[in-house]
Amino acid sequence: MHLKSRGMVVSVLHAEELWQDRAACRGPHTSLFFPPSHFERKDDKEARESQAKAICAACPVRKPCLAYALRIREPHGIWGGLNEVERRALSPH
Numbered sequence: 001m002h003l004k005s006r007g008m009v010v011s012v013l014h015a016e017e018l019w020q021d022r023a024a025c026r027g028p029h030t031s032l033f034f035p036p037s038h039f040e041r042k043d044d045k046e047a048r049e050s051q052a053k054a055i056c057a058a059c060p061v062r063k064p065c066l067a068y069a070l071r072i073r074e075p076h077g078i079w080g081g082l083n084e085v086e087r088r089a090l091s092p093h
């Protein structure tokens with residue numbers, strides 16, 4: 001890998017960090033985005049996810065967040081406004 005391509009890799013990684021800095025879910029809302037460690041009833045899950053998705057709807061980095069979750073095949077939580085089942089439906093396999 002020559003110097004120029006190494007720079008491009010660094011830039012891509014840096015861009016990835018930058019969108020996370022602008023995430024609307026940073027801070028006290030984080031627990032809405034992932035299931036609790038104890039059993040969660042279906043209606044509780046739907047209510048929690050609905051609140052998380054409302055935050056995603058106004059998030060300035062929704063697109064890169066969803067792209068990242070799809071790329072790494074994130075198996076848990078709300079990313080880019082979609083839960084794990086909804087993301088799986090978008091994946092090619």
Ligand code: SF4
Nearest residue numbers: 023025056059065080
């Ligand atoms: S789209 Fe949702 S999960 Fe992604 S950074 Fe924004 S608020 Fe967080």
